[in-house]
Amino acid sequence: MYTNNQSITRVQNPSKKEFVELWKQCRPFLIDGVATNWNAYRNWFNSYLLSKCGNDIIRVKYSEPNLLNNYNYVFHKFGL
Numbered sequence: 001m002y003t004n005n006q007s008i009t010r011v012q013n014p015s016k017k018e019f020v021e022l023w024k025q026c027r028p029f030l031i032d033g034v035a036t037n038w039n040a041y042r043n044w045f046n047s048y049l050l051s052k053c054g055n056d057i058i059r060v061k062y063s064e065p066n067l068l069n070n071y072n073y074v075f076h077k078f079g080l
Contacts, residue, residue, distance in 0.1 A: 008028055009022065011030070
């Protein structure tokens with residue numbers, strides 16, 4: 001599952017537990033193959049978004065830059 005290429009670990013579709021273990025190390029890592037399973041990956045192109053949203057204004061939620069530094073919040077929020 002893990003490969004290390006020039007000190008950056010690459011992970012293919014990690015489980016929640018594997019993700020958390022990597023994340024706790026506070027080192028960069030790349031996750032391969034996850035986005036292709038997301039609806040956004042398949043659907044978010046201009047014609048689709050226009051058909052769903054038209055000219056509506058879409059609210060965007062902003063998160064604090066250090067949000068993921070708070071382990072307790074992340075575990076509770078994302079059920080890890």
